[in-house]
Amino acid sequence: MAALEKVLEQIDTNQDQALARLFQLLAIKSVSTDADYATECARAGQFLVDQLQELGFEASLRPTPGHPVVVGKAKASRPDVPHVLFYGHYDVQPADPLELWETPPFEPRLTELDPGHKIIVARGATDDKGQLMTFVEACRAFKETGEFPCHITVLFEGEEESGSPSLPAFLAANKAELKADIALICDTGMWDRETPAITTMLRGLVLEEVVIKGANRDLHSGMFGGAVVNPIHVLSRIIADLHDAEGRVTLPGFYDGVTELPEDVAKQWRDLPFDEAQFLAEVGVSVPAGEKGRGVLEMIWSRPTCDVNGIIGGYTGKGSKTVLPAEASAKFSFRLVGQQKPEKVVEAFRAFVRQRLPADCKVEFLSHGASPALQLPFSSEALSRARRALQAEWGKDAVLAGSGGSIPIVGSFKQDLGMDSLMVGFSLDDDRAHSPNEKYELSSFQKGARSWARILTALAL
Known part of the structure; x- marks a missing residue:
């Protein structure tokens, strides 16, 4: 034997x-x-x-x-x-x-x-x-x-x-x-x-927090709205600009180091008994939301992403309060693949945000960690x-x-x-x-x- x-x-x-x-x-x-x-x-x-x-x-x-x-x-x-x-x-x-x-x-x-x-x-x-x-x-x-x-x-x-x-x-x-x-x-x-x-x-991970600051205090939106920049509006435009109509991340150089799967591996994934519709239905959704033309497994296993994990700004309590906030913040996560460099993603992201700051707005960045794929x-x-x-x-x-x-x-x-x-x-x-x-x-x-x-x-x- x-x-x-x-x-x-x-x-x-x-x-x-x-x-x-x-x-x-x-x-x-x-x-x-x-x-x-x-x-x-x-x-x-x-x-x-x-x-x-x-x-x-x-x-x-x-x-x-x-x-x-x-x-x-x-x-x-x-x-x-x-x-x-x-x-x-x-x-x-x-x-x-x-x-x-x-x-x-x-x-x-x-x-x-x-x-x-x-x-x-x-x-x-x-x-x-x-x-x-x-x-x-x-x-x-x-x-x-x-x-x-x-x-x-x-x-x-x-x-x-x-x-x-x-x-x-x-x-x-x-x-x-x-x-x-x-x-x-x-x-x-x-x-x-x-x-x-x-x-x-x-996948690797980059965690960034962005704080957009406008006026020196919260303001009455009836008295100052329209005349004074609203940090929530600024932050919202930045978030919207991060993806194009095809679901791709728009940061310059973001896809540097991202390679396509070898065909034999891609075929193996396509042939797996994986029901995309059922996978999505289990969490109450029906349409894939990432890069168009990519399968769900491919998106979660081998493609990079940019997500907003939380937004804070203005009044968030019960009822209404007509406030124009002095600042707004959001927490971002980037999942990295292949040879993407975390430090380059951070650099590109911060430059992207700064380029979209109007007059009278300042930005503070807080890093919560970065690691390569x-x-x-x-x-x-x-x-x-x-x-x-x-x-x-x-x-x-x-x-x-x-x-x-x-x-x-x-x-x-x-x-x-x-x-x-x-x-x-x-x-x-x-x-x-x-x-x-x-x-x-x-x-x-x-x-x-x-x-x-x-x-x-x-x-x-």
Whole structure:
């Protein structure tokens, strides 16, 4: 029997024990956002240290100003194999509101929805304890049948659900130890229950706040309206000018660095069983509002955007007040893709606003952060190997998905450690992460472990 087949067989043999170990972890109330659960967070971290040490990892619980970080290291016998860094997080969201849970959130249970369709229900089942344990169980099977195919470093943090405040400093202080050839991240999902996915693109983000100031105080609109500039009118014209009739952003140079999808990826997206009308109907709308000629998936996965997230100005209380406001403000977000430069977008946006200021108006800009887009090159050998490994396990080609949002740790790995990230997760959209009755498909847990065994083997070939 080939080495990989032995590993897969061992994962299947270990299924009951693997589920029991996951249940032990799920029972720990590792809520990172509540200081009352600090001891529980440390207990979850120590549980994972113990698991890794059982598998021959050199593992320890590392202190931070917040909750501790788990670091584990194991070497393959062959020196010429890749070194991977696997990331997950053991902390979970609060379980409130408790009354909406069908059973206690930290008493994990296995239930059958339909014949042969079983789910694991508990807080943290899909985000992220079930996910990270798929990798641990794959490592267990390698250890029990032979040796690790790659050099492996494991990094489990305990503050992801509270914004990872301690992680940047930890990465900076331990850069040499954590550096690897590629990062593996499990905090993503599948296309559906039978179709795996690899998230290859994450949009970047620029957050800007604009304050337009006119008169030196609020004025009576009957006495001054028409004679004195109204900052709300100015701001409204600026917002209207940001898009043309085709839905494109009008900032000069905004699309510099934005490339079209490779045709094979574009075709895969077009062929996906995705109902645009249903997607829009679920949020009460019916017509796509972005760039004309672009599909919905393309717009949210691979195209840049400019949005207004909030507007403040004048009187906003009940009833009417005939005021001409002294200032008006708006909060803007730009989602970036490809090689768009956040600093150039900021520069272009601020120049755009200043050019539209009338006499007697001033502007103040407040920055709330900026980060570039990230993309695993479609030509990446690691991506090709992972696709083949997932196809072998699931019998379907992995969807090369984009993400409309951002995953900060991926940016940190790229910027601080110089590593690309291979994002392969097994959660589903209906797993109710962060909500009552959070679940994780039993098939995701079991086949997720098998998938990681195949990916590690493929990367080492």
